[in-house]
Amino acid sequence: MLLVSLILFVLGIILFFVKRDLITMFMAVEVMLNAANLAFLTFARMHGDLGGQLIVFFVITVAAAEAAVGLAIILLVFRRTKSIKTDELRSMKG
Amino acid sequence: MTGLMTFIPFAPAASALLLILFGRRYSRRAVSLQACLAVLASFLLSFISFLGLTRLGPGSGPLIKNLFPWVQSGAFQSSFALRFDSLTAVMTLVVTGVGFLIHLYSVGYMSRDKSYARYFAHLNLFTFAMLLLVMSSNLVLMFVGWEGVGLCSYLLIGFWFEKPSASRAGQKAFVVNRVGDSAFIIGILFMLFYAGNTDFLMIDKAVLGGSLTPGVITAIALLLFAGACGKSAQIPLYVWLPDAMEGPTPVSALIHAATMVTAGVYMVCRLSVLYSASETALQVVGWVGGLTALLAATMALVQTDIKKVLAYSTISQIGYMFIGCGAGAYAAGIFHLFTHAFFKSLLFLAVGSVIHALSGEQDMRNMGGLRTHLPRTYPAFLVGALAIAGVPFLSGFFSKDAILSRAFAQGQYAVWALGLGTAVLTAFYIFRLLFLTFFGSERLTPKAKAHLHESPAIMTAPLIILAAMAIFAGYIGLPSVFGHNLNVFSNFLGPAVMTGRESAEALGTEWLLLLVSVAAALGGLGLAYLLYRRKTGLPAALVRRFPRLYALVHHNYYVDEVYGAILVNPLLKGSEAVYTGFDLKVIDGAVNGSAAATSFLAKILSRGQTGLLKDYALVILAGLVIILGFLLW
Numbered sequence: 001m002l003l004v005s006l007i008l009f010v011l012g013i014i015l016f017f018v019k020r021d022l023i024t025m026f027m028a029v030e031v032m033l034n035a036a037n038l039a040f041l042t043f044a045r046m047h048g049d050l051g052g053q054l055i056v057f058f059v060i061t062v063a064a065a066e067a068a069v070g071l072a073i074i075l076l077v078f079r080r081t082k083s084i085k086t087d088e089l090r091s092m093k094g
Numbered sequence: 095m096t097g098l099m100t101f102i103p104f105a106p107a108a109s110a111l112l113l114i115l116f117g118r119r120y121s122r123r124a125v126s127l128q129a130c131l132a133v134l135a136s137f138l139l140s141f142i143s144f145l146g147l148t149r150l151g152p153g154s155g156p157l158i159k160n161l162f163p164w165v166q167s168g169a170f171q172s173s174f175a176l177r178f179d180s181l182t183a184v185m186t187l188v189v190t191g192v193g194f195l196i197h198l199y200s201v202g203y204m205s206r207d208k209s210y211a212r213y214f215a216h217l218n219l220f221t222f223a224m225l226l227l228v229m230s231s232n233l234v235l236m237f238v239g240w241e242g243v244g245l246c247s248y249l250l251i252g253f254w255f256e257k258p259s260a261s262r263a264g265q266k267a268f269v270v271n272r273v274g275d276s277a278f279i280i281g282i283l284f285m286l287f288y289a290g291n292t293d294f295l296m297i298d299k300a301v302l303g304g305s306l307t308p309g310v311i312t313a314i315a316l317l318l319f320a321g322a323c324g325k326s327a328q329i330p331l332y333v334w335l336p337d338a339m340e341g342p343t344p345v346s347a348l349i350h351a352a353t354m355v356t357a358g359v360y361m362v363c364r365l366s367v368l369y370s371a372s373e374t375a376l377q378v379v380g381w382v383g384g385l386t387a388l389l390a391a392t393m394a395l396v397q398t399d400i401k402k403v404l405a406y407s408t409i410s411q412i413g414y415m416f417i418g419c420g421a422g423a424y425a426a427g428i429f430h431l432f433t434h435a436f437f438k439s440l441l442f443l444a445v446g447s448v449i450h451a452l453s454g455e456q457d458m459r460n461m462g463g464l465r466t467h468l469p470r471t472y473p474a475f476l477v478g479a480l481a482i483a484g485v486p487f488l489s490g491f492f493s494k495d496a497i498l499s500r501a502f503a504q505g506q507y508a509v510w511a512l513g514l515g516t517a518v519l520t521a522f523y524i525f526r527l528l529f530l531t532f533f534g535s536e537r538l539t540p541k542a543k544a545h546l547h548e549s550p551a552i553m554t555a556p557l558i559i560l561a562a563m564a565i566f567a568g569y570i571g572l573p574s575v576f577g578h579n580l581n582v583f584s585n586f587l588g589p590a591v592m593t594g595r596e597s598a599e600a601l602g603t604e605w606l607l608l609l610v611s612v613a614a615a616l617g618g619l620g621l622a623y624l625l626y627r628r629k630t631g632l633p634a635a636l637v638r639r640f641p642r643l644y645a646l647v648h649h650n651y652y653v654d655e656v657y658g659a660i661l662v663n664p665l666l667k668g669s670e671a672v673y674t675g676f677d678l679k680v681i682d683g684a685v686n687g688s689a690a691a692t693s694f695l696a697k698i699l700s701r702g703q704t705g706l707l708k709d710y711a712l713v714i715l716a717g718l719v720i721i722l723g724f725l726l727w
Contacts, residue, residue: 086708
């Protein structure tokens with residue numbers, strides 16, 4: 001199970017770095033979060049400790065909130081710039 | 095009784111506070127009414143307190159009203175306490191009496207000024223500070239009043255601050271006074287250190303009880319006298335007073351003639367026990383007074399500005415008072431202070447009336463023949479001139495004679511000679527002023543001539559009252575030649591100041607001294623008459639004959655120039671060097687440098703901020719790897 005978690009996480013990272021549009025990158029983050037959830041559950045079961053499961057609930061809640069805020073931001077970015085490609089959104093360059 | 099006297103200083107203080115806070119909302123009538131009434135109230139209270147004091151009799155000691163403990167810090171404590179004794183009575187009566195007349199006069203003189211309320215606010219504030227100075231019962235509280243009058247003097251000299259010369263004069267007065275005042279503070283600290291207290295009663299006790307060594311007494315006396323030199327415009331700190339004439343003329347009359355500048359004399363008399371205990375200090379006081387009297391009188395001879403003549407005359411007359419103090423004749427010094435307050439403020443106000451009549455003209459070369467045009471100002475001025483010249487049977491004659499005869503009796507013949515020379519010069523310069531202004535041909539400018547008018551009654555009424563005082567004030571201090579114990583003034587002051595040294599000369603010598611004084615006064619007067627009425631070409635011829643001497647005196651012995659060269663300029667230059675060398679380079683450099691370094695660093699670091707999301711993610715990933723690697727190693 002930990003192996004699945006690891007694979008999922010690495011896939012998330014690769015996806016994050018390969019893709020250029022914000023929505024896909026956002027999905028990659030979700031994948032990584034779920035990989036982490038999986039690892040937590042596995043450890044909780046291995047050690048018989050409910051703490052791991054508890055944290056997963058927190059993560060799911062936070063992820064839901066984050067998804068709402070994140071998608072809203074992406075929507076606004078698109079409205080303003082007509083683009084969600086990260087290499088075109090460089091106005092924060094120092 | 096002691097309750098009443100508390101209100102003496104606080105009546106003008108309350109009025110000043112109201113005028114400062116709400117002056118803009120007052121009508122002109124209300125301002126003048128309130129300001130004058132406050133001082134009048136103070137005068138009446140002083141008079142009641144004075145009557146109470148005379149009823150108590152001489153042996154009762156000073157009345158002390160302890161308002162509240164003011165400073166308490168370890169062993170040092172000072173209370174906010176007022177003191178009323180015969181010396182205070184004389185001073186408060188002079189300050190509030192002359193002050194009230196000058197307030198009245200100002201109503202007319204300043205009637206067209208736009209900062210009417212501010213003027214009276216400061217005048218009231220001055221009255222408060224001066225009353226605090228003369229009524230305080232210890233040195234520390236006295237110093238508060240001392241600085242207060244200095245502040246008001248600064249504010250009122252620079253009253254017309256739009257004029258650069260006026261605001262410069264104000265600053266000069268302030269800075270020169272600082273020099274004396276720093277010595278004064280050191281004196282107070284010495285007193286605290288050695289006597290442990292600055293209460294006047296305690297000081298007297300400490301001096302008489304012998305708990306202070308003679309060296310300490312002399313040091314304290316001289317340090318405090320340095321402060322007096324600043325405030326009372328004596329050598330070497332007199333330079334601010336002539337410039338102070340930039341202020342309105344009533345201010346010159348009140349502050350720079352009648353009251354504030356005599357604060358030094360008052361201080362010396364208040365500490366008469368201390369000064370009498372040090373022969374050296376008395377010698378210094380007498381000599382400084384004598385030299386100042388003579389030098390200032392010579393400078394008054396050649397002035398062309400009508401107010402400057404009176405300014406130098408004031409310096410010279412205060413010198414007289416210090417001659418008296420130096421001879422241990424404190425009562426005589428205060429007596430001259432008393433009569434001088436009347437005749438000098440009379441002269442100033444009369445001159446103010448002349449200036450008012452001529453629409454601001456102050457140069458005597460543009461005056462002359464005003465006798466008929468100013469029928470009330472002229473006799474007033476004449477009385478003042480006769481009084482200051484020491485013509486017999488006017489107030490100045492008695493007080494001047496009292497000082498000179500005491501100096502002679504003390505064996506200070508050199509100082510006495512200085513005083514006598516001054517007497518001749520005094521009569522000369524004041525009648526030079528009189529002849530140039532009121533007699534001879536009219537040399538008015540057309541502008542002045544167009545508005546020529548006698549001053550309104552509110553200005554001439556104080557002149558008449560002061561003229562009466564200038565004539566009769568002397569009769570309360572008759573010299574002993576006219577009979578025994580006629581000197582009411584000296585007897586009244588007796589308990590407050592040291593009188594032990596006032597030994598009387600033989601009657602014959604007294605008469606002789608009296609006659610010599612009269613001769614001196616009449617001699618100076620006659621000389622002025624000769625030079626400025628009979629042979630009017632003579633003064634110019636004398637100037638041609640002694641050009642060097644004239645230039646020397648005309649430039650006031652180059653004292654201002656010397657001070658400028660050895661003190662003011664090096665200070666200015668030094669300050670400028672420090673400003674450009676240290677302030678601009680080191681301090682500003684450090685501040686600007688750190689700012690520049692920050693922005694330079696920021697520019698380099700901001701390169702890392704590419705704006706590319708991938709790069710940031712990469713950095714996060716790298717961080718993660720590094721931390722994990724570190725933990726798992």
